[in-house]
Amino acid sequence: MIETIATTPYDDQKPGTSGLRKKVPHFRQPHYAENFIQSIFDAAGSDGGETLVIGGDGRFYNREVILIAIRMAAGNGYGRVIVGQGGLLSTPAASNLIRKRGASGGIILSASHNPGGPDGDFGIKYNIANGGPAPEKITTAIFEKSKAITRYRTWTETAPDISRLGETKLGDMVVEVVDPVADYASLMEELFDFEKIRDLVASGFTLRFDAMHAVTGPYATEILQNRLGAPAGSVINGTPLEDFGGGHPDPNAVHAATLINQMMSEKAPDFGAASDGDGDRNLVMGRGIVVSPSDSLAVLAANAHLAPGYAVGIAGIARSMPTSRAADRVAEARKIGIYETPTGWKFFGTLLDAGKVTICGEESAGTGSNHVREKDGLWAVLLWLNILAERRESVKSVLESHWTEFGRTFYQRHDYEEIDSEVAGELMGSLHDRLASMAGQRFGTLVVSEADDFSYKDPVDGSIATGQGVRIVFSGGSRIVYRLSGTGTKGATLRVYIERYEKDPAKRDQNPAAALKELIDTADVIGEIKKRTGRTAPDVVT
Ligand code: G1P
Ligand code: ZN
Secondary structure (H helix, E strand, C coil), rough: CCCEECCCCCCCHHHCEEEEEECCCCCCCCCCCHHHHHHHHHHHHCCCEEEEEEEEECCCCCHHHHHHHHHHHHHHHCCCCEEEEEEEECCHHHHHHHHHHHCCEEECCCCCCCCCCCCCCEEEEEEEEECCCHHHHHHHHHHHHHHHHHHEEEEECCCCCCCCCEEECCEEEEEEEEECHHHHHHHHHHHHHHHHHHHHHHHHEEEEECCCCCCCHHHHHHHHHHCCCCCCCCCCCCCCCCCCCCCCCCCCCCCCHHHHHHHHHHHHHEEEEECCCCCCEEEEEEEEEEHHHHHHHHHHHHHHHHHHHHCCCCEEEEEECCCCCCCHHHHHHHHHHEECCCHHHHCCCCCCCHHCCCCEEEEECCCCCCCCCCHHHHHHHHHHHHHHHHHCHHHHHHHHHHHHCEEEEEEEEEEEEECHHHHHHHHHHHHHHHHCCCCEEECCCCCEEEECCCCCEEECCEEEECCCEEEEECCCCCEEEECCCCCCCCEEEEEEEEEECCCHHHCCCCCHHHCHHHHHHHHHHHHHHHHHHHCCCCCECC
16 A cells, blocks of 8 residues: 655755765665655656666665665556665666666665765665666756655555565566676677687686675676686675675775786786776776776777677767866777766766767776666776787787877876865865966966866757866866865865876876876965865875
8 A cells, every 4th residue: 555654854865976875874864765765756757657677786775775665666656666686786787777678767776986884875876767877957856856855655565575586566566576687798798799708718818807895796707707707716706795895895096906906916817807886887907007997988989899789880989077088089080079078977878868979988987888878897897808809919008009099198086085075165166266367377387278167068958067177278288177076975075187198109108196297286286285175195096
């Protein structure tokens, strides 16, 4: 029976860069999750009988909220929910299921790369029928609904067991529990030449994939070991755990340091990779080299035609504004479109739907294509493997020949975490105030050519997003970008993105810190970071 429960609004349910993210105790306040889920249903609207996909990255509190969401879906008139067994679905696998099964949307429970556990982070995100994150107009509507909510609808009976595959019913609604891996793995087989990759692996090519005790464990084990023949042990930390084994499932220099160190040794495998909590991010490495995500996007775009799924070539590339312009040089050379969007995958959806772009990427370890509407960690790994299987070269040599052909874009992101929100606001405010007078100013050898606050008009639906980050461009094309994170759960995180293009092959083998030294110093001078925050160094450099 449908049950209507009275509730009162919370005022802080505004979705950020990627859904609503808060600490677990915050989510456990009375009706907190219910309010947000009902606001999603209210904003999404329904004619009754639709299909909804539900799954998450397996972190602490995942199962409870999945059971709540199933009952609320029944209470709100959905005809069918498709749930990953045990409540697990990687974010790209959820996106695929929404598309493949014609669902009207999906609820993905994840806080991505943020730590899990009773005091860790939790998140709820809504994806629309194209499989992608809800665009701004829907997330704004969800927030509006959440501020005015007075009741939510649920189903009296408890939800069925989600650990067993198959269909059961909750009232009139079908609850279908599916293997989280099967459909996703078939999609990967359609896109990539598994036989070629199997041959590569059989020829002695070695790989290691760190699933960081997060959701990609079962996906990577099935695909890399069972289907592609990599020996057992190639996938490490492959069992999803509620607290990710106490770790921080973020495939970056800090949290994937063990694998990065292993990859730097003489005896390292030929290929190394890692993914994040919900399986949408990727880090790719070769023996002796870490591929920066912005370079990875450029290399994948330049070589995608080597994989069967992209053999006809790619229509265009989109990258988030702070992502380096390495991909732009590929687009220019190949005479295909290049789009610069605000941060967050939700801005790629319209471009992918309209067929303007095939490959998208962000500097934050996210790459993906039109096969789903999310970034996809294992997809990036498999495309790299497919390219290596065709070219029969090392990762290092693929990267170096890319730099020879297109030049090298040195790039770093500096994160200052948990700074006081007010101080962060003032720092950005001061940058805004100085933008108009910035052009023409000189800092050492650098002269500002342009300075603005990035605004974006979606070329497909005309929607506008303003205040997306401060860009300072110097003559010669070097760039510093400042923006505040929209995914943090504590204080503010200032992200500073720094890049410089080097065309001269003789100068391309420097390390990025050295190549960017003057820009890094200038970023502090212009941003007044030390002065305002008291911080003398970033917490994380990626
Ligand atoms: C971060 C990344 C962004 C990514 C998002 C979700 O957002 O910078 O590229 O889309 O996580 O994974 P931010 O915290 O910077 O708002
Ligand atoms: Zn993620």
